[in-house]
Amino acid sequence: MAKFRRIGVLTSGGDAPGMNPAVRAVTRAAIAAGTEVIAINRGYSGLIQDDLKLFRSTDVSNIISLGGTKLYSDRCLEFKTEEGMAKAIATCKENHIDGIVAIGGDGTFRGARDLTERGVPCIGITGTIDNDISSSDYTIGFDTALNTCVQMIDRLRDTCESHARCDVVEIMGNGCGDLAIYSGIAVGATQIITKEIPFDEDKMIAKMLKARAEGKRNFIVCASENMTGEFNEALAKRIQEKTGIETKFARLAHVQRGGSPTYRDRAMGTLMGYKAVELLLEGKSNLVVVLRNGKIDSMDISFALDLDKYYKGKMSAEEIAAIAPDDKKRMDEIVKEKRATIERAYMINDTVSI
Numbered sequence: 001m002a003k004f005r006r007i008g009v010l011t012s013g014g015d016a017p018g019m020n021p022a023v024r025a026v027t028r029a030a031i032a033a034g035t036e037v038i039a040i041n042r043g044y045s046g047l048i049q050d051d052l053k054l055f056r057s058t059d060v061s062n063i064i065s066l067g068g069t070k071l072y073s074d075r076c077l078e079f080k081t082e083e084g085m086a087k088a089i090a091t092c093k094e095n096h097i098d099g100i101v102a103i104g105g106d107g108t109f110r111g112a113r114d115l116t117e118r119g120v121p122c123i124g125i126t127g128t129i130d131n132d133i134s135s136s137d138y139t140i141g142f143d144t145a146l147n148t149c150v151q152m153i154d155r156l157r158d159t160c161e162s163h164a165r166c167d168v169v170e171i172m173g174n175g176c177g178d179l180a181i182y183s184g185i186a187v188g189a190t191q192i193i194t195k196e197i198p199f200d201e202d203k204m205i206a207k208m209l210k211a212r213a214e215g216k217r218n219f220i221v222c223a224s225e226n227m228t229g230e231f232n233e234a235l236a237k238r239i240q241e242k243t244g245i246e247t248k249f250a251r252l253a254h255v256q257r258g259g260s261p262t263y264r265d266r267a268m269g270t271l272m273g274y275k276a277v278e279l280l281l282e283g284k285s286n287l288v289v290v291l292r293n294g295k296i297d298s299m300d301i302s303f304a305l306d307l308d309k310y311y312k313g314k315m316s317a318e319e320i321a322a323i324a325p326d327d328k329k330r331m332d333e334i335v336k337e338k339r340a341t342i343e344r345a346y347m348i349n350d351t352v353s354i
């Protein structure tokens with residue numbers, strides 16, 4: 001077992017409900033193993049600016065039910081520079097931080113990989129409401145955000161029903177359609193719109209007109225953010241023009257990111273936090289803790305980042321050609337499985353909703 005004097009823990013990128021339970025688990029697991037814990041505030045910015053605090057067990061008391069992140073968060077541009085990285089490494093050396101658990105999304109993992117490469121072993125934990133980390137079937141915060149979306153949309157539906165209206169609801173996701181798809185399923189959305197699946201506007205209009213003719217009063221359209229510019233707002237106007245159904249536009253925005261974590265996010269935060277410390281103390285690094293097929297596991301961060309880039313279609317032909325054949329085979333399997341999962345969920349909603 002590797003000797004660790006101190007483990008650092010940080011949260012970075014968009015905050016997510018469940019980060020606090022993860023921070024609590026990391027802190028208590030490390031202390032139980034005889035290691036000190038340094039809380040790094042404001043993500044990688046805190047590492048650069050030496051914004052640290054020695055955590056005792058009681059510092060994480062009662063945070064299991066809190067939304068947001070007790071460690072605060074940041075999207076740190078300076079960390080992407082060699083100068084910023086050098087300051088971060090100096091902070092680790094001066095404060096005897098022998099390893100770091102970094103909780104966040106892909107930007108956080110790129111930082112963790114770069115730190116590991118420069119001699120500070122890191123383990124990542126998937127924490128973002130978007131569920132957009134291809135290496136994991138689940139990211140901490142997704143369930144709470146989904147439940148918030150469902151509650152908000154249920155409220156919109158009440159008023160749509162009273163006034164025989166339609167609501168186009170814009171849902172976060174940073175390019176990933178999971179929040180829109182699964183909240184759409186849970187509210188019985190007439191239409192789900194995401195980047196991953198082609199959208200047929202004429203088909204949607206025909207579906208709405210048919211349902212209205214049959215007596216349906218309310219319509220909900222769950223649309224992912226950033227389709228193209230103001231696409232969703234313009235869509236609401238077009239629906240009204242083409243169907244004659246009064247249509248409102250609602251952007252749920254950051255309300256989706258707040259709130260007390262659900263059972264699932266408390267449990268996942270706790271289990272993943274513990275696993276991250278276990279891996280670090282086993283002397284492992286450059287891994288991200290993931291959920292795959294119902295099991296908490298880990299994956300090489302560099303592979304996870306490449307997989308993400310590949311899945312999101314952001315890799316050049318040259319980069320794809322450079323992937324080792326075994327890795328490429330594994331990536332293709334995961335991509336196929338993920339696409340099939342969302343396409344089926346989308347198809348089911350399309351069939352059972354009117």
Ligand code: F6P
Nearest residue numbers: 014105128129130172173174257
């Ligand atoms: O990654 C979480 C997320 O909420 C995305 O869904 C969204 O695109 C983005 O962060 C918003 O970022 P910010 O909080 O910086 O406005």
